[in-house]
Structure formats: C-alpha cells, structure tokens
Amino acid sequence: MPENSAGALATKVATLKIKPPRLGGTVYRGREGMWSWVLHRITGVAIYFFLLVHILDTSIVRISPQAYNGVINEYKTPIMGLGELALVIAIGYHALNGLRIILIDFWSVGARHQRLLFVIVILLWVVLIAGFAPTQIHNIILEAQGHASAS
Amino acid sequence: MSTETIPAPRSSYAPRKKRRVNWEKWGWLYMRISGLFLVVLIFGHLFVNLVAGNGVRAIDFAFVAGKFADPFWIVWDTLLLWLALIHGANGMRTLVNDYAHNRNLRRLLLFGILASTVVLLVLGTLVIYTFDPCPANAIAGTLPDFCPAK
Numbered sequence: 217m218p219e220n221s222a223g224a225l226a227t228k229v230a231t232l233k234i235k236p237p238r239l240g241g242t243v244y245r246g247r248e249g250m251w252s253w254v255l256h257r258i259t260g261v262a263i264y265f266f267l268l269v270h271i272l273d274t275s276i277v278r279i280s281p282q283a284y285n286g287v288i289n290e291y292k293t294p295i296m297g298l299g300e301l302a303l304v305i306a307i308g309y310h311a312l313n314g315l316r317i318i319l320i321d322f323w324s325v326g327a328r329h330q331r332l333l334f335v336i337v338i339l340l341w342v343v344l345i346a347g348f349a350p351t352q353i354h355n356i357i358l359e360a361q362g363h364a365s366a367s
Numbered sequence: 368m369s370t371e372t373i374p375a376p377r378s379s380y381a382p383r384k385k386r387r388v389n390w391e392k393w394g395w396l397y398m399r400i401s402g403l404f405l406v407v408l409i410f411g412h413l414f415v416n417l418v419a420g421n422g423v424r425a426i427d428f429a430f431v432a433g434k435f436a437d438p439f440w441i442v443w444d445t446l447l448l449w450l451a452l453i454h455g456a457n458g459m460r461t462l463v464n465d466y467a468h469n470r471n472l473r474r475l476l477l478f479g480i481l482a483s484t485v486v487l488l489v490l491g492t493l494v495i496y497t498f499d500p501c502p503a504n505a506i507a508g509t510l511p512d513f514c515p516a517k
C-alpha cells in the first residue's frame with residue numbers, strides 16, 4: 217500500500233508529538249503522590265519533636281504535683297492551645313495518610329487508587345479538623361476567661 | 368519437541384551470599400504495624416485528654432494520678448510510649464539517611480537518635496511504673512481525691 221512507503225512513514229513519525237518526560241514513575245513521585253509524601257515527612261518530624269518534649273514534661277509528674285501543675289498550666293495558655301490544635305491537625309494527616317500508605321502497600325488495588333485515596337484522606341482530615349477545632353478553641357477561651365474546670 | 372534447558376538469564380555465577388536478617392524490611396514492616404496500633408492509641412489519648420470533659424483544662428497532677436490508678440491506662444501509655452517513640456525514631460533515621468550526606472554528620476545524628484530514644488524509653492517507663500499518686504512532698508489541694516492526705 218502506498219501510504220506505508222518509507223517516505224510516508226518518516227513523515228508520520230516526524231509529525232508525532234513528542235511528549236515531555238513525565239515526572240511520575242512511582243506512586244510516590246509527582247503530583248498527589250509526592251505532595252502526600254512531603255506532608256507526611258513534615259508532619260512526622262513535627263510530631264516527633266513534640267513527642268520528645270511531651271515525654272519530658274510528663275516525667276515531671278514524678279518530681280512533685282506542684283511542679284507538674286506548673287508545667288501543664290503552660291499547656292493551657294492560648295498560644296499553646298493553638299499549638300495543640302496544630303499538633304492534632306498534624307497527627308490527623310499523618311495518621312490518615314499512614315493508613316493510605318498501608319492500603320497502597322498491602323491492598324491489591326491500593327496503588328491503582330492512590331489518588332482517590334488521597335482525596336479521601338484530605339476529606340476525612342477536614343472533617344477531623346472541623347470536629348476538633350471548635351472544642352479546642354472553646355476550651356482555650358474558657359481557660360483565658362478564668363473559668364474553673366468542673367472536674 | 369526438544370527438552371533443551373536454557374539457563375535463567377539473570378542468575379549470577381557467584382554462589383548466593385548467606386542470607387542475613389533484612390533489618391530494613393522489618394523496619395519498613397514495623398512502621399506499618401505500629402502505625403495501625405498508634406492510630407487507635409493516639410486518637411484515644413487525644414480524645415480523653417483534649418476532648419472529653421473539659422479537654423486540656425482538666426489536665427493536672429490529680430488527672431494524671433487518676434489515670435495511672437487504672438491498669439488500663441498504664442498499659443495504654445506504656446504501649447504509646449514504646450510504639451510511638453520507636454516509630455518516630457525510625458522515621459527520623461530514614462530522614463537522616465536521606466538528607467545527611469556527610470558520613471560523620473550522619474553517624475552523629477543516628478547516634479543522637481538512638482541515644483535519645485533509649486534514654487526517653489527508660490525514663491518514660493520508670494515514670495509510669497514508679498509513679499506515686501500520693502507523694503509526701505505534695506502541696507495541699509494538688510492530690511487526687513483518693514489520697515488519704517488530701
């Protein structure tokens with residue numbers, strides 16, 4: 217057939233658009249896969265350093281009740297209250313995305329749906345933040361106003 | 368049909384090295400298994416300490432003493448301490464291996480992670496298991512209701 221001659225084929229090849237190489241390749245690189253991984257690392261480091269401090273501050277219960285109460289009162293100030301909100305936000309992401317990673321690694325179709333799983337992670341994350349933030353802000357305001365806790 | 372066998376193309380001529388424990392594999396698996404437990408342990412911890420009742424406002428020595436009077440929370444917090452700190456330390460090890468290109472710096476950081484993890488695990492475990500809910504040096508009003516000296 218004439219359209220399959222060498223000249224026609226060469227023209228056809230020349231007119232094919234050469235796509236730029238994609239950044240993708242693994243589920244962890246490029247787009248949602250990469251950003252979920254970046255956020256996972258950032259939140260992980262933040263949670264780790266809080267954990268180091270948190271073990272030390274809790275260890276003060278072994279020194280004396282008044283020493284512990286002095287330190288824990290610092291956790292009830294408005295700035296630290298917002299810090300706890302940020303901590304819960306970080307933990308919420310790290311936990312949900314960690315479950316996504318487990319599904320990608322162990323669920324037979326997990327890797328194929330990693331992008332959908334990321335959307336679900338973000339949605340659940342937003343729900344979690346929306347559920348916790350009002351409670352925490354409410355407690356910060358009541359503490360700042362000097363209301364005695366009813367416990 | 369001939370039954371000629373063709374050697375597998377990717378097999379090496381050298382005899383296989385004796386298989387050692389694949390620590391990276393177990394570390395990888397640990398992150399996922401401990402992660403599943405930590406989701407439950409940490410959200411439970413956060414709910415009881417930051418959401419239930421008066422949230423963060425309710426936390427003081429008496430609150431902690433009340434929790435540690437219950438073996439349930441002793442087990443919970445011990446698991447939390449060990450699983451979370453080792454999970455975090457192993458994660459930091461991964462980051463150091465990824466980003467610390469200088470060999471001496473990397474060794475220093477890895478040693479720092481290991482040393483701080485061991486110290487904090489010992490400290491935290493001792494605090495949980497030597498905890499005295501009614502210490503003699505307490506100022507009045509700081510003790511939980513069940514202490515005789517309250």
